[in-house]
Amino acid sequence: MIKNSFLFTVLFVFLSCNVKKKPASIISNSSIKSNVNNVIDAWHKAAANANYEDYFNLMTKDGVFIGTDATENWKNKDFKAFSKPYFDKGKAWSFTPLERNVYISNDKNIIWFDELLDTQMKICRGSGVLKKENNRWKIAHYVLSITIPNDQVKTIVAMKKHNDSLLITKKSDKWLKGD
Numbered sequence: 001m002i003k004n005s006f007l008f009t010v011l012f013v014f015l016s017c018n019v020k021k022k023p024a025s026i027i028s029n030s031s032i033k034s035n036v037n038n039v040i041d042a043w044h045k046a047a048a049n050a051n052y053e054d055y056f057n058l059m060t061k062d063g064v065f066i067g068t069d070a071t072e073n074w075k076n077k078d079f080k081a082f083s084k085p086y087f088d089k090g091k092a093w094s095f096t097p098l099e100r101n102v103y104i105s106n107d108k109n110i111i112w113f114d115e116l117l118d119t120q121m122k123i124c125r126g127s128g129v130l131k132k133e134n135n136r137w138k139i140a141h142y143v144l145s146i147t148i149p150n151d152q153v154k155t156i157v158a159m160k161k162h163n164d165s166l167l168i169t170k171k172s173d174k175w176l177k178g179d
Contacts, residue, residue, distance in 0.1 A: 062076060066144065
């Protein structure tokens with residue numbers, strides 16, 4: 001009897017220690033989406049208002065911004081340096097969302113989104129990834145693309161053919177060398 005009680009106690013203690021605690025409050029997807037939409041909207045607003053600090057505080061330290069030009073793949077530090085003169089002039093860029101889709105990973109640790117934007121370049125598409133940094137959602141990766149109507153693609157391709165050919169040669173050579 002004492003042997004069974006001892007085994008039961010050991011088993012009970014062992015199981016109690018290995019039970020994962022559930023979070024105190026389970027955050028709903030709609031709450032996360034609302035929070036994420038607020039972050040993205042504040043990020044766009046900071047750019048429109050040329051608020052450099054607010055804008056970059058909404059990005060992760062290792063964030064990446066990929067612009068519309070094929071050469072624009074900015075790490076956060078480089079993007080800050082590139083952007084600073086625009087913000088200092090009091091006019092950065094203004095992106096107004098027309099629609100946005102927000103997606104949440106099953107473990108609620110990663111967010112990705114796409115959005116259609118009204119910009120100074122007319123309609124653009126943005127897409128990105130947010131992750132938590134110091135318990136706050138921040139933009140870790142953002143891609144901005146100019147949308148091109150399908151019936152105008154041939155015209156646009158012809159316009160950029162020369163520049164693209166030069167860049168393709170440069171990038172191909174660099175890729176083949178392993179740089």
